[in-house]
Amino acid sequence: MKALVYEEYAPDDNFARILKIKELPDPTPKPNEVVFKVKFAGLNYDDIWAMRGRPIQIPMPHISGTDAAGEVIAVGNDVTTVKVGDRVVSHGNLSCRVCPACTDGREYDCRYRKIWGFQTGPLWGGFCEYVHLPEVNVVKIPENVSYEEAAAASMVLVTSWHMLVGRARIRPGQIVLIMGGTSGIGTFGIQIAKLYGCDVIATASPSKLDQCLKLGADFAVDHRKEDWHKEVFAITKNLAKEKGTNAGVDVIFEHIGGSHWNKELTLLKYGATLVTTGATIGYEVQTDLRHIFFKGVNVLGSTQGTRSELVDGLYWMSKGKIKSIIDSVYTFENAVEAHTKMLKGESVGKILLKPN
Ligand SMILES: [Zn+2]
CATH class of the missing domain: 3.90.180.10 (Medium-chain alcohol dehydrogenases, catalytic domain)
Structure with missing residues (x-):
């Protein structure tokens, strides 16, 4: 061969x-x-x-x-x-x-x-x-589901499914922030969060924002801007007004790291969850611990996922x-x-x- x-x-x-x-x-x-x-x-x-x-x-x-x-x-x-x-x-x-x-x-x-x-x-x-x-x-x-689609899905699909469903246990109505929405796992992250009935805010570089919206994100924010997180917070403020809840994000889907990390922590609601599976722009990050203990947030690590999670993801692809x-x-x-x-x-x- x-x-x-x-x-x-x-x-x-x-x-x-x-x-x-x-x-x-x-x-x-x-x-x-x-x-x-x-x-x-x-x-x-x-x-x-x-x-x-x-x-x-x-x-x-x-x-x-x-x-x-x-x-x-x-x-x-x-x-x-x-x-x-x-x-x-x-x-x-x-x-x-x-x-x-x-x-x-x-x-x-x-x-x-x-x-x-x-x-x-x-x-x-x-x-x-x-x-x-x-x-x-x-x-x-x-x-x-074609051979092409299955080969393009396997590892990124199971990784994203495990982060959101297995680890963060997303629920309908939550506000989910997908960092890097056009990356392999980001594209699935957006779609899985929508499948679960969440409000999805995705970040990307300016030329890729439309792609996030096409995948189903409700909002797309340019994460190259210094104050991108303030833009995200403003969106959650409007959503909170509609829902009668507090501003902030319920679940953050993170794989970027670097200088974005601490900004992400400022966005979490009390008791919210950040789930991370990578650090494409930097492993060493600055953490203001007050955002973690005072707000009682969960910071979860995640790597790949289970065979049965892959089966679940492929099922929803077939649908x-x-x-x-x-x-x-x-x-x-x-x-x-x-x-x-x-x-x-x-x-x-x-x-x-x-x-x-
Ligand atoms: Zn073993």
């Missing part, structure tokens, strides 16, 4: 130097595994970290790719829920399934957890023609309530261009690869 392989790091982001298309043996399933023919696979930022060899060194030779969708061509003897011909998408969270966290329903807290295609290998990821995964790490793609945003599709031959586009932050939505 054809696979996108590299055998050395590119700390200078010169992906063209390391990325090669190679011919490898086709995989056969272990008893608990399924093998599927990849139709589309989605890029994630950890593909770039892997090629850089920072912040962690990954197994070599390496195949990246955490989100792959395709048609099942073989199943192991112990597989009971998936059959040849099924359309499936990967759930890239490889957890042990036996530790206390896993058996408590918190597979994302498994200390043995690995992200497939990032921490796995050698030569085990989604950017190839055929992949093998444990039965528990694939999910059937429901009707009305047309949530959709993937696909920026572009590249062949393996043009994979360098695809990764460079992601690196430059030029895409809106997901960039996909296809083997053929």
Whole structure:
């Protein structure tokens, strides 16, 4: 089979130097595994970290790719829920399934957890023609959801669903602030909060504000402005007047960090929740603790999510309530261009690869 392989790091982001298309043996399933023919696979930022060899060194030779969708061509003897011909998408969270966290329903807290295609290998990821995964790490793609849409959804969909539904436990009528509304997780964050009947304020850079509104956000605010948070607060003040409640935000969906962090804290209502899953512009933030203890707010961390949350998200995609945003599709031959586009932050939505 054809696979996108590299055998050395590119700390200078010169992906063209390391990325090669190679011919490898086709995989056969272990008893608990399924093998599927990849139709589309989605890029994630950890593909770039892997090629850089920072912040962690990954197994070599390496195949990246955490989100792959395709048609099942073989199943192991112990597989009971998936059959040849099924359309499936990967759930890239490889957890042990036996530790206390896993058996408590918190597979994302498994200390043995690995992200497939990032921490796995050698030569085990989604950017190839055929992949093998444990039965528990694939999910059937429901009707009305294409391979492209499923590959563009998997990791970002489960991450966003877990943040808002699993961790923050959003409820109808709440005011939800989605930071970075046009990022992969932001696009789903907006749609999930609307699905739950929330009032949604999204932030983005000026050229992407319309995109937030198209996704269903009720308001969009330019977060490059110094006083963006004051604009958000003014919106909540008007909403509060209508609802007869207090101004402020009930839930903040955060993955940016940096100088935005403390401004976000000022927006939280008493007893409100901030849920964070990343720090794209800076890990080290300034925190005025008074905003946390005095207002009794919850600051929650979140990483990925559960298989069943992915199933829930895909169900609502099949009902047309949530959709993937696909920026572009590249062949393996043009994979360098695809990764460079992601690196430059030029895409809106997901960039996909296809083997053929
Ligand atoms: Zn475990």
